Structures are given as C-alpha cells and as structure tokens.
Amino acid sequence: MSSGIGLVLSIAKDALAAQQYGIYVTSHNIANVNTPGYSKQTAVFEAKKPAPFGGVLLGRGVDTTEIVRASDQIIENRVMQQKSSLYCYKEMENYMLAMEGLFNETSDTSLSTMLGEFWNLWHDISNDPSGTAERIALYEHSLLISQQFKSVDSDLLQLNTDLTNAVKAGVGRVNEITAAIANLNNEIAGLEIDASANDLRDQRNVLASELAEYIDMKIFEQSNGAFTIVSAKGVVLVNGNDGYDIELDGSSVKWQGSGGNKVDITNNISNGKLGGWLDMRDEIVAKYKQDLTELASEFIWAVNKQHSQGVGLTTFSSATGTYSASAPGAVVTTFASGLDYYDKISGGTFEVWVYDSTDTLANGGGTTVTVTGVTTLNDIATAITALDPDISASVNADGKLAITTTNNHTFAFSDDTSNVLAALGINTFFRGSTAGGMGVNDVIGSDKDYIAAARIDSDATSSGYGTFAAGDNTNALAIVDLQYTSVSISEWSYDRINGNTEGTSTATIEEYYHSLVGSLGIKGSSISRSRAFNEVMVNELNTMRESISSVSLDEEMTQLMQYQHAYAAAAKLISVSDEMLHTLLGVK
Template sequence: MPTIFDALNIGVSGIFVNKAAINTTGNNVANVNTPGYSRERVDILPSMPMYSYAGVFGTGAKIDQIISTRDELIDRRVRASNQEMSYYNKLNSSMDEIQSIFNEENGVGLKGAMDQFFNAWHALSLNPDLETARQQVIEKGLTLSKAIKDANASLNQIKTNLDDQVSSTVTEINSLSKRIAQLNYEIKKAELGDKDHANTLRDQRSVLLEKLSSIADVTILEGSYNNQTKPEMTVLLGGMPLVSGKDYNELTAEKLNGSEYYRVYFVEPSNAKVDITSRIKNGSLGAILNLRDKIISEYKNNIDEIAKTLIQEINKIHSSGAGLTPYSQIEGIYAADPNAALSIPNATGLDIAVKTGSFKLKVIDENNNEVGVFTIPVNEDDHLQAQDPSDEHSLIERFNNIMQGYAQMSISPAGKVQIKAIGNYKFAFTYDSSNLLAATGINTFFTGHNSSDIDVNRIVQNDPSKIAAGKTLNPGDSSNAQTIAQVQLNKVMVNNTQTIDEYYNAFLGSIGSTKQRFDEIYKAKEAVYQQLKTTQQSLEGVSLDEEAANLIKFQRAYQANAKFISVVDDMTQTLINMVR
C-alpha cells in the first residue's frame, strides 16, 4: 500500500513536470520570431506504478523527453520548392536587365538606329553628290555600329557579373557545407542518449539546409553512424558528397583548360578536381549558369548574326561600287591565308566565301580621263599567292598580268591584300560578282566581323567622297545607294527567309515571351513556396494563442499539485498530532 510520503512524491513529480512544461512554453514564446525555430513540447508520461496486494497505484508523472515538432516531410517539400523558386527568381530578375538593353521606346534603340541608317542611304540615293547626305550616312553608320556594340558590351557585362557570382556563390556553398558538417558533429555528440534530442542544433541545421537548397539542387540523405541508429546526414551536389557526417568537401571555381569563364569543380580528398558545372541545374546557381552559358550566349549570337549580316550585305554592295573620287592605293581590312583556297572562309580567315565570278577596275589617268575598264576573273578555288611559276590559280599573278602598267596587287606584311596604282594612274571599282573585294575588306563601308567590333571604315570616315553611292564616278549615279537602302527590305536572314527587321522583331519577341514565361512560373513557384511555408509554420511554428492556453493549463496544473502537497502536509500534521 502506498504511504503518505508516496502521496507527497506524487505532488512533487507534478510540480517538476508542470514547471518544465511552463519553462518549455516560455522558451517557445521567446523564440516566436527566431528563424527556423520549431516548437518544442514536453512529453509527459506516468511514473512507474506501485504494485500491491490491493492493486496497482500510480506514483505521479515524469518527463520522458523534450521533443521538437519538426516535420521532416514538410521540410523536404519546402526545400525543394525553395530551390525551384530561387531558380526562377534569378532568371526573372536577370531577364529584367536583359530587356532594359533592348529598349525600343520612342524609337531609341537598335531598331531605331537601323531605321535611321537605311533612311540615310535612301536620302543619299536622292542626292548622291550632296556632301551633307554623305556625312549623314557616316553618322548614322557610326550610330548603328555603336548601338550594336553597346548591346554586345551590355550582354557581356551581365555575363561577367554572373560569372563573378559563380565564384562568390561557390564560396558561400563551401561556408554552408562546413557549418552543416560541424552541426552534424555537434548533433551526434548531443544525441548520444536514447532520448536526447538536439532540437536547437537541428533547427540551426535546417536553416542552413534550406539556404543551401536555394543555391543549388542538392540531395539530402540520412544514413546511420556505423551500427547505431543516430542519423548521419549526407549532402550531395551533382552526385558528389559535399557533406558526409562531420566531414565536408570543398568546391572551387576556376578557369582551367583555357576556359573564359569560371567552371565549378568538386575537390576530392586526393585534390583531384571533377568538373560538375553541367550537373548543377537548379537553385540560384543553376540559373546563373543557365543564363551565362546558354541564354545570354544565344542572345549574343542573335546580335552577332545581325551585325555580320549588315557587314557582309552592305560590304558586298559597297565594295562593287564607286565613290566620287578614285583610289591611288588601298589595303584590305581582313587578313587572309595567301595559300588557302578563297572559297573556304575557315581556311583563309575571311568571313565571306569567294565564289567564281569577276571584279572590274576602272583606270583613270592623271588628267581624270578614263583609260579603260579591266575585268579580273576569279575562280572559287583560287588562292592569292603563286605556289610555283606554273601556278594558274594565283589571283595576284592574274591581276598583275591583266593590270600590267596600271596597278599591282600584293600581300602586305600584315597578310592583307593591297592594290597600288602605278605611276599617276588611279582606279575605282565598278563591279564584283565574286565577293572577293568584300571578303578581303577592299572598298567596304563597314569594318569588323561581328557585334563586338563593327565600325564604319576609316577610309570612308576620313573621306566621304569614298562612299560608293554609284557604279561609276559620275556624281549623279545613285544606283549603289538605292541597292543598299533596299537591303532593309530584302530577306537576308535565316537562309534568306527573313528581313533584318523581321529577325530583330522576332528576337525582341523571344526576349519578351521568355521574360513573361519566367515571371509567370516564378509567381506560381512563389505561391507554392508560401503555401508550404504556411503549412510548415502551422505544424512547426509557435502560435502565441496556443502557447498562452498552454501556459494557463500548466500554471493551473502546477497550482493544483501545490495544493495537493498542501493537503498532504495537513494530513501529515494530523498524523503527527495523533502521535503526541
């Protein structure tokens, strides 16, 4: 049979249990605004009962453990959702920057610059001998070149900024991995007992895991410490173990093997480096890599295509025409391999393939009288420099034989084609069906290869009379200017299926539609994330209303146990008085 002192112990156990419950409630309230804190509760169980001939008697209550209300399932869902939301958030914000580059409001932008450029050529076709019209063509050409180069430079700057973020993000991943590994070690030590729960440490680790998940598409696994049942956390990125229990491996961002941009490498314990860049496809880092390596690269290619098409199409026409004044000498702007077939751009270093055809030179004497027009045949398998005395495919030898006494072609020390008049003769170009002049950069309007270096030829800038508005030296000839103005309306893009305007408008449309798509997906992902966070908060977070109710409940229980002890005290006093 239980004694009166057993009753006293029952009251004391109630005091201790409810005091612990009040302390836990107070801790919950204190951490109501602590990021990642999960609500704790006291797991109260009845004490071991007392057995007697009269039956089983309770001996009070005891604290089994202080447990956290953390729900691993909802935590995993929150991390996965945060990963996707961060990915599209980064894509969305970067697309805002890209869109701002191609602002076409009020006619300002690349489209407006192209319109003004072709309008200037149309105005020149109406007044080919007007100095101001020629100067306007140069100014609008410079404006267009600058707009294209500015777009290219802006995309490059965004790409460089993203590349810098790769390096800083890798540093952040290493810092998070190190801290998670340390917490794994501390949690292992703190949970050596069967009922020990390192709730605070686990909350801290959960915050770090969510942060890490927002950066990259990590996989979080839980195994075991040897044969024990305590969880050991492993964090994988690209199939490589960033964290394994208390151990962690670093990533490094480096430009190896001639890479222009940072690549992400996993550093193995042996210091060997494994490139995992292509394996990172989610989180903010995945978005950065996608933007840097794919999206912006594609946009740069689009701008390059516009620049290359403008350079090549305008130069083909311009190089086959004549300005108001002839040349005494001229040097091409593109270097070529003198021994390679001119029809193979990659072999010659030229952007335009030379085809079978011919080009013509009009020779003028010192009194500005026409001596004659000379035709230079060109074969697609020609090369510039003679390989032996019997070589019949040397363009230089053919040119010099035909133009003997009037002009001479040679290769400059820089590997560029140059033509010099002999004596007091001068020359002008009136025709080219072979593309040789445009390919070598002779008598062209534009210089450069793509959007990074497009510019107006210095010869034209310094002497507007060299603008080839016609096919002759006649001041009223505007046939070439008319043809160049028509380029805007010709289908010269995408295998001759689109005009330059159509191509650029489609390009702008793709940017707008991509931005809209990313924006819509981001909003949807954000809504899912917020919903999951709300669910997580309802399951794990602190509710002040609930804690206030619990506080009253445990306070009353504490008071009741205190009253019970008081009653036991009175009973004890009665027994003592009976003994006297």
C-alpha cells in the first residue's frame, strides 16, 4: 500500500514541476509581449512511460520534454526578403524627393523659367539693339542662369557624395550585424546540444531582419542550428561562427574573403538600403547629372555658334579664346586637339574684317580663313596673322588663340561655316562646356557692347559692304529663333549591371529640359508605387508571422489559469496522499 502512495506522491511532484514550467513559460511570454522579434514559447508535456504495478500498467505522471518557440523560418525568410526590397525603394524614394527639389520647377528660379526669360531678353534686344538697359538685363540674367546650372550640378554632385557616405555607413553596420550573428551562431550551437536556445534564436532573427534592410541575402540553417548567410554574387557573409566583412573601396563595395582576397560586389547588390543607395548614385543621379551637362553643353554651343557670327556695338582691338587646345599642333577636328567642342568643327571658312582707326576697312574687304580636315590651331593663328600687317594671332601658354592689333586697328568676324570660332571661344557669349563650368564670357562682362546683336554686311555688291549698324538686330533675331530650333542632344541611360548607353534626342533646348524633368517625375512616381507595393507585402507577411509567433495576452491569461488549477490539483494530490499515509500509520 505504501508503495502505491509513493507513486501518487511521485506523480504529484512531477505534476507540480510541470505546471511550474508552464507558469514560467507563460510568465516569460507575458514579460516579452512588447519585445521586438520575440516568438511565443510553449512548454511541451508528455506522459511518462507506464510501469507494471500489481498486474497492471500504471501511468507514472508527466514530463516536460521541451520548450518550443512558435516560429516558421520560411515565413521569417520571406519577410526578410520582402523587407530588403521595401527598404531599397524607401531609400530611393527619399533621395528622389530630394533630387526633385533640386530642380524646383515650381519656383521662379527654375531652369525652365530662366530659359524662357533668356529668350525673352534677347527678343528685347532685337527690339532695341543698342539699348544699354536691355544689354545689362540680358547679361545679369545670363549670370543667373549660368549660376543656376552650376548650382543644380553642384547639388547633384553633393547628392552623389551623400549617397557614397550613406553606403559607407551602411557597410559598417552590415559588418557589425554579421559579427553579432556569428557570435550568436556560436552560442546557439553550444547551447542546443541539450535544448533549444529560443531567445537567442529570436535575437538572431532580429539581427538577420535588420541585415536584410541593408542588403539582399539568403539564409541557410545548418544541422547544428547555426546560420549560413549568402549575399550578392554568392559571397558568404556569415558561416557558422565566422563573419566576413565588406568594405567601401573608393566608390565600390568589396567583399573580403578569409584569405585576404577581395571581390567587387557593387553591381550585384540589388536590394536593401545599399542597393537603393547604389541605384540612386550610379544610375539615377549619374544619369540626370550627365543629361543636365548635355543640355548645358548644347545650350552653350547653340548660343555661341550664332553669337560668333555677329558683331556688337564695337569691334575688337584684341580677343582671346575661352577654350584651350592641349595640343595646338593637333588637327582641330580631332580629340587630340583637346578642344571641348572639337567634334562641332567641320571644313569651312570664316571672314575676318580689319578696320583702321577711322573704322574704314583696312584691306578693302573681309579676308577669308579656311579650315580643312588637316588644319591645326597653329595653322589658324598663322593664317590670321597673314591677313594684315596690323593684326597678329598666336597660341598663348594656356593653349588659347590670342589675337591682337596695332596702330589702333580693330577687327570683327562673320560667315563662319566651319564653327571654329565658337569652338575656340572667339566672339562667343558663354564660356565653359558643362553645367558645372558654365559662365558668361568675361569680355561681355567687361563691356556689354560686345553682345553681338548685329551682323556685318558681307554682300560685296551692297553699298554697306563691310559695315554694321547700331540698329541692326539680325543676329539677335537669329538667337531668338534658337528657342524654336530642334537640335540633337545626347540622352543617357545608366545601368549598373548592363552598362551605360548614350542615346540621342532631337528637340529644342526647352523641350529637352521639360523631358528631363518629366522623366524624373515619372521615375519618382514609379519608385513610390514600388515602395507602396512592397510595404503592403511586408505588412501582409508580418501579419502572417504575428499570427504564428506573437504573444496574445488573452491566451496567456487563459493558459495561466489552466496551469494554476492544475497546480492546485497536484497539490491536492499531495495532501490526499499525506492523509492516506497518516491513516495507514494509524492502523494498529
């Protein structure tokens, strides 16, 4: 009889212990109800193997076999993968908003507004070619439009720098996370010899989830519970208790192997914050910065080409080009010459008009300089010097064509079919050839009379041959017409993976700019839609995860009451057994 009472006491003791485990686990769940990434845990009970007693098999109570966490790693991985896409588009959306703000199309200082005003001011000059106020207004506005081009270009360059700095910080955080995951792998593998390290697994998943915010990756679980994490280009970020760093080398992201070898993975990072930053820097910002420069370059060229055909209110006593030839002995139509606009020069001629101190043609008429497919800058200087004893040309130390006169002689130009004057920066309106290097020719800054609104009469049969009038607006009207003239402008497509492609757009200057800004808006809207879609997907997957892993206080309180009642019942068993034992001992 006493052995039977002992069995009851043993069962009661195990029952008390089991319910205590249950209460411990429930308490742990309640305590972590607001802990990010925590997965609900449950104590698993199992009936003990029965034992023979008095000819029958009697149960021996309960064992607590394990404490399991409610988690589905497949769903966890899907959440991480979707988060990687979401954070890619989130970062891109943020930078797109900043980028759209740089162009500021709703402002009076937008390039669109300023381009329109530029043509209007040339129209004002065409109405009053000798007007001082009109010339000053055009000059001042041209300074502003040059500054606006430079400002947007500088802001885009700064955005590029900011993105590189963001990548650098992101790379550092990735390395911190992978090192922490490797340490947790080591702890988990050591602890799970006898039991499941549930809380450490949750901590590791939280870190892995944050890692997915930075870089696209895949997770593989080893037999010992450790994670192997593989990222772009198949490089291993974590393998067991080993973490592998990535680094920013210049503008490239490189993976460092255990042997010290480095692998460039820049163009293989497609998602996460790093992917978004790299896409913004190397594709979107780079494209629009280049397109802006193409626009500025063509705008400068179109105005300069026409301006170089005209004449201001006064002729030149000296002139120096604004563009340098790094190799004055090279053919001007070739890249080797070093001229910014070498590709715009073609075979042709231009007229040089030399005037004496009384503004009379010194040589009876315009003198032609010929440019061919073998002409060098030195050749052009020699040809100009040969035109008249009182004019000479040379190439200065900066590689620029410099023209001077003696005996109070002056000179002017007309009828350039070779485009060489504009390519050399002689008698031009703007200087520079890029958005960042654009400015107004210093010659015009020093004297607004050099704004070339007129044209020299080059008709040899005309009574005004070789002259120009203060009221002549021929060249000003030609520049106004540029507003409606379609030109061929390069338009770029940047792709980190497949490379960059140069296309061509045929449009007016303003049409090209409107297309540029319009495409920027379309790109921004597309990114916002992708962000919204991925946000919905992440929320849905998180809902699935929460339905499996989250702690419900209602459920836990119900479970707690069940454990409490079971504990009380087990305690009652001990009390009853004690009474039975006392009764047995009282029998005489």
